[in-house]
Amino acid sequence: xxxxxxxxxxxxxxxxxxxxxINQYKFEDGPELRDLFITVDDPESHITAIExxxxxxVVTKTTxxxxxxxxYEVRRRxxxxxxxxxxxxxxHPTLIIPPLPEKFIMKxxxxxxxxxxxxxxxxxxxKFLNRIADHPTLxxxxxxxxxxxxxxxxxxxxxxxxxxxLSRMGQTVRAVASSVRGAVKNRPExxxxxxxxxxxxxxxxxxLDKIAHRIYKEERDYFNEMKExxxxxxLWSASEEDIADSLKGLASCIERCCRATxxxxxxxxxxxxxxxxxxxxxxxxxxGVLKRRDQIQGELDSKVDALANKKTEKDxxxxxxxxxxxxxxxxxxxxxxDWDRWxxxxxxxxxxxxxxxxxxxxxxxxxxxxxxxxxxxxxxxxLRVDEDSEDRP
Amino acid sequence: MxxxxxxxxxxxxxxxxxxxxxxxxxxxxxxxxxxxxxPLAAMEDCLAKKMEITVSEAEKRTGRNxxxxxxxxxxxxxxxxxxxxxxEGQCAPVESLWRRYSEFELLRNYLSVTYPHIVVPPLPEKRLSAxxxxxxxxxxRRIGLENFLLRVASHPVLCQDKIFYAFLMQExxxxxxxxxxxxxxxxxxxxKALNAxxxxxxxxxxxxxxxxxxxxLQSVISHLLRVRARVADRxxxxxxxxxxxxxxxxxxxxxxxxxxxxxxxxxxHMDVYAASIDDILEEEEHYADQLKEYLFxxxxxxxxxxxxxxxxxxxxxxAQDLTSKKQQCEELATGTVRTxxxxxxxxxxxxxxxxxxREAKIKxxxxxxxxxxxxxxxxxxxxxxxxxxxxxxxxxxxxxxxHDLKEALISYAVMQISMCKKGIQxxxxxxxxxxxx
Numbered sequence: 001x002x003x004x005x006x007x008x009x010x011x012x013x014x015x016x017x018x019x020x021x022i023n024q025y026k027f028e029d030g031p032e033l034r035d036l037f038i039t040v041d042d043p044e045s046h047i048t049a050i051e052x053x054x055x056x057x058v059v060t061k062t063t064x065x066x067x068x069x070x071x072y073e074v075r076r077r078x079x080x081x082x083x084x085x086x087x088x089x090x091x092h093p094t095l096i097i098p099p100l101p102e103k104f105i106m107k108x109x110x111x112x113x114x115x116x117x118x119x120x121x122x123x124x125x126x127k128f129l130n131r132i133a134d135h136p137t138l139x140x141x142x143x144x145x146x147x148x149x150x151x152x153x154x155x156x157x158x159x160x161x162x163x164x165x166l167s168r169m170g171q172t173v174r175a176v177a178s179s180v181r182g183a184v185k186n187r188p189e190x191x192x193x194x195x196x197x198x199x200x201x202x203x204x205x206x207x208l209d210k211i212a213h214r215i216y217k218e219e220r221d222y223f224n225e226m227k228e229x230x231x232x233x234x235l236w237s238a239s240e241e242d243i244a245d246s247l248k249g250l251a252s253c254i255e256r257c258c259r260a261t262x263x264x265x266x267x268x269x270x271x272x273x274x275x276x277x278x279x280x281x282x283x284x285x286x287x288g289v290l291k292r293r294d295q296i297q298g299e300l301d302s303k304v305d306a307l308a309n310k311k312t313e314k315d316x317x318x319x320x321x322x323x324x325x326x327x328x329x330x331x332x333x334x335x336x337x338d339w340d341r342w343x344x345x346x347x348x349x350x351x352x353x354x355x356x357x358x359x360x361x362x363x364x365x366x367x368x369x370x371x372x373x374x375x376x377x378x379x380x381x382x383l384r385v386d387e388d389s390e391d392r393p
Numbered sequence: 394m395x396x397x398x399x400x401x402x403x404x405x406x407x408x409x410x411x412x413x414x415x416x417x418x419x420x421x422x423x424x425x426x427x428x429x430x431x432p433l434a435a436m437e438d439c440l441a442k443k444m445e446i447t448v449s450e451a452e453k454r455t456g457r458n459x460x461x462x463x464x465x466x467x468x469x470x471x472x473x474x475x476x477x478x479x480x481e482g483q484c485a486p487v488e489s490l491w492r493r494y495s496e497f498e499l500l501r502n503y504l505s506v507t508y509p510h511i512v513v514p515p516l517p518e519k520r521l522s523a524x525x526x527x528x529x530x531x532x533x534r535r536i537g538l539e540n541f542l543l544r545v546a547s548h549p550v551l552c553q554d555k556i557f558y559a560f561l562m563q564e565x566x567x568x569x570x571x572x573x574x575x576x577x578x579x580x581x582x583x584x585k586a587l588n589a590x591x592x593x594x595x596x597x598x599x600x601x602x603x604x605x606x607x608x609x610l611q612s613v614i615s616h617l618l619r620v621r622a623r624v625a626d627r628x629x630x631x632x633x634x635x636x637x638x639x640x641x642x643x644x645x646x647x648x649x650x651x652x653x654x655x656x657x658x659x660x661x662h663m664d665v666y667a668a669s670i671d672d673i674l675e676e677e678e679h680y681a682d683q684l685k686e687y688l689f690x691x692x693x694x695x696x697x698x699x700x701x702x703x704x705x706x707x708x709x710x711x712a713q714d715l716t717s718k719k720q721q722c723e724e725l726a727t728g729t730v731r732t733x734x735x736x737x738x739x740x741x742x743x744x745x746x747x748x749x750x751r752e753a754k755i756k757x758x759x760x761x762x763x764x765x766x767x768x769x770x771x772x773x774x775x776x777x778x779x780x781x782x783x784x785x786x787x788x789x790x791x792x793x794x795x796h797d798l799k800e801a802l803i804s805y806a807v808m809q810i811s812m813c814k815k816g817i818q819x820x821x822x823x824x825x826x827x828x829x830x
Contacts, residue, residue: 196648197648200644200645200647200648201645201648204641204644204645207637207641208638208641208645211634211637211638211641214634214637215631215634215635218627218630218631218634219631221627221630222624222627222628222630222631224627225620225623225624225627226624228620229617229620229621229624232613232616232617232620233617235613236613236614236617239606239609239610239613242791242795242799243795243798243799243802246798246799246802247802250802250805250806253806253809257809347651347652347830350652350830351652351655351827351828351830354659354827354830355824355827355828357827358820358821358823358824358827359824361816361820362817362820362821362824364816365813365814365816365817365820366813366817368809368813369810369813369814369817372806372809372810372813373810375806376803376806376807376810379799379802379803379806380803
C-alpha cells in the first residue's frame with residue numbers, strides 16, 4: 001500500500017523521543033488513519049534593512065487527494081502564523097482555534113532571540129499546526145492548506161485578498177458591544193454552564209501556572225545553595241585524617257543529589273510549564289469563542305426584536321431571521337461538538353502531564369535514596385572494620 | 394583545700410558506651426595531694442556510669458540580680474539519680490536542683506582554669522538572637538546543657554572534681570564554694586586577649602599544628618552551618634509551595650465531573666507533602682547542633698594551645714631573666730664589663746664601688762640566681778607535665794571527635810534516606826490519583 005509506506009518512511013526532523021511524547025497532541029483517530037503530518041523546525045535568522053526576524057521550516061507530508069503533491073517544504077515567520085489563526089477564527093467563529101505562543105514573553109526574562117525562546121516558540125508552533133491538522137473541521141480549511149503549501153510570494157499575494165484584518169476587527173468589536181447584553185438573557189442553559197465553567201477554569205489554570213513557576217523558582221534556588229554545600233565537606237576533609245573519607249563521600253552524595261535536582265527542574269520546564277501555559281491561553285480563547293457565539297445570537301435577537309416593532313416589510317425580515325436562526329444553530333452545534341472534544345483533550349493532557357510530574361519527582365527521590373543508601377552502607381562497613389581493629393591487642 | 398593539681402594521665406581512649414549500672418562509690422578524701430602517678434578514673438568509674446544525669450525542665454523565673462534590678466531568666470532543672478546494680482533492682486530516689494545558665498558558665502570557667510591542660514566540653518551558645526525566652530531556643534539550650542553535663546561526667550579527669558559534684562548535688566552555697574577555691578586568681582588575664590601573640594622562640598610544633606587545626610575546624614564548621622541553614626530555607630520553600638496545589642486542585646475539582654475525584658485526592662497528597670518538611674527540618678536542627686558542639690570544642694582546643702603557648706613564653710622569659718642575672722653576677726665578680734650598662738658607666742664616672750658593696754651585690758644576685766634556677770626547674774617540670782597530660786587529653790578528644798562526627802554524618806544520611814522514602818510514598822500516591830483523572 002503506497003500510502004502506508006509513505007507514512008512509515010516519514011522521519012520527522014524533530015525526533016519524537018518517548019519523553020517528548022507527552023508534548024504530543026493525542027492522536028484522535030490513531031496514527032494509522034492520519035493523512036497529514038506536519039513538522040516545524042530549523043529556525044533561521046533573517047536580517048533586512050528594516051528588521052530582523054526568524055523563519056521556521058514547515059514540512060508537510062500528506063496522502064490527501066486535494067493536495068497536488070505529497071510533500072511540501074515552506075518557510076514561515078511568526079506573522080504568518082498570526083494571519084492563519086485570524087483567518088481560522090474568521091471562518092469558524094465558534095470553533096476552538098488552538099493557541100499560538102505569545103508575541104514576546106517578558107516575565108521569563110528571556111532574550112527576544114535567545115536559543116531558549118526560539119526553541120520554546122518552535123515547539124509551540126509545531127503543536128499549533130498539528131492541533132489544526134487534528135481538528136475534524138479545521139484540517140480542511142483552505143487557508144490552512146495554502147499556509148502549508150504556498151511559496152512565500154504566493155502567500156503574500158493571497159494574504160492581500162479579502163477584507164483586511166482591521167476592518168474585520170472593527171466589525172467584531174462593534175457587534176460584540178451591541179449584542180452581548182441581549183444575548184445573555186436568551187442564552188441556552190448549556191452555554192451559561194459553559195460560561196460559568198470557563199470562569200472558574202480560567203481562574204484555576206492561571207493560579208496553577210503561577211504555582212508551577214513558583215515551584216520552578218524555588219527548586220532553582222535550592223539547587224544553587226546545594227551547589228555550594230557539597231564542596232565545603234571536601235574542603236573540610238583536607239584538614240582531617242580519620243573522617244576524611246566520610247566527608248568526601250558525603251560531598252559526592254550531595255553532588256549527585258544536586259544533579260538529580262537539575263533533572264527534576266528540567267522535567268518541569270519541558271513538560272508542566274508549557275502545558276499549563278497553553279491552557280491559560282486556551283481559557284482566553286474559549287472565553288472569546290463563547291462571546292462570539294453570544295454575539296451571533298445577539299444579531300438574531302436584535303433582528304427579532306426589530307421585527308416585533310415593525311408592521312410592514314415582515315416578509316423580508318422573516319427571511320433574514322430564518323437565515324440568522326440557521327446561523328445560530330450551526331454556531332451552537334459547532335461549539336458544542338468542539339467543546340466536548342476540547343474537554344476530552346484537556347482531561348487527557350492534564351492526566352498525562354501531572355502523572356509525568358509525579359514520575360519526575362519519583363525519579364528524583366529514588367535517585368537520591370540510592371545515593372544515600374550506598375553512602376550509608378559504605379560507612380557502616382567502615383565502622384565494623386574500625387571496631388574489629390580496635391579489638392585486636 | 395581542693396586538690397587542683399592536674400593529674401598526669403595514662404591515655405585510655407575508650408568511647409562512651411550506654412550507661413551501665415554500677416554501685417555508687419565513696420568520694421575520695423580530699424586531704425593530701427594525690428600521688429603523681431595515680432591513674433585516671435577508668436571509664437567504668439566515671440560519674441556518668443554511676444549516675445543518671447538529666448536537665449529535664451526549663452522554667453521562666455523572675456528575681457532580683459546583684460544590683461537589685463528585677464530581671465527575667467530561665468532556670469533549668471538538673472535531676473540526678475544513682476544507678477543501682479541490676480541485681481538489687483531498687484530504684485534510687487531522684488534528686489534535683491535548679492540552676493541558671495550563668496551558673497553553668499561559672500562552672501565551666503572554674504574547670505577551664507583548674508584543668509588548663511584539658512579540652513573542657515563547651516556550653517551551648519550564649520545568646521542566639523534577641524530572644525532568650527523563645528521556647529525553641531530554650532529547648533535546644535536545655536538539651537545542650539544536658540549534653541555538657543554528660544560530657545563532663547564522662548571525662549576521666551573532670552568527673553572527679555568536687556565542685557562539679559557539688560554543682561549537681563548542692564543547691565545552696567555552691568557559688569560561694571566555687572569562689573572560695575580562688576580560681577579567679579589563677580585565671581590568667583592574658584588569655585582573655587584572644588588575639589595577642591606571644592613571641593615564643595621555641596614553639597612546640599605539635600601545639601602550633603593543633604592550633605592551626607582548631608582554627609580551620611572552626612572556620613569550616615561555621616561556613617558549613619551557614620550554608621546548611623540556607624539550604625534548609627530553600628528546601629522549606631520547595632515543599633511549602635506544593636501546598637498551594639492542594640487548595641487549587643480542590644477548588645478546580647468542584648467544576649469537573651470525571652477529573653474531580655483524582656484532582657481532589659491528589660490535592661490532599663500535595664498537602665501531606667508540604668506538611669512533611671516541618672518534621673524533616675526539625676530533625677536536621679539536631680544534626681546542626683551536633684556540629685555546633687564541635688565548633689565550640691574547637692575553641693576549647695585552641696584554649697589549651699594558648700595556655701601552652703603562655704607557659705612556654707613564661708618559661709623563656711624566666712630563662713632569659715636567669716641568664717642575664719648570671720651574666721651580671723659574672724661581670725661583677727670578674728670586673729669585666731661585657732655589655733654597656735648605665736650603672737657601669739656611672740660607677741666609672743663617679744668612682745668604683747667598694748669591694749664590700751660589690752660583694753653584697755654579688756650575694757644578692759647569687760640568691761636570686763639560686764631562686765631563679767629552682768623556679769626554672771619547677772617551671773620546666775610543670776611544662777613537661779602539662780605537655781604530657783594535655784597531649785593525652787588531646788588524643789582522647791581526637792578519638793571522641795572522630796567517633797562523634799562520623800556518627801553525625803551517618804545520622805545525616807539516615808535523615809536524608811527517611812526524607813527520600815517519605816517523598817517516594819507521597820508522589821506514588823499522587824501519581825495514582827493523577828492517573829485516575
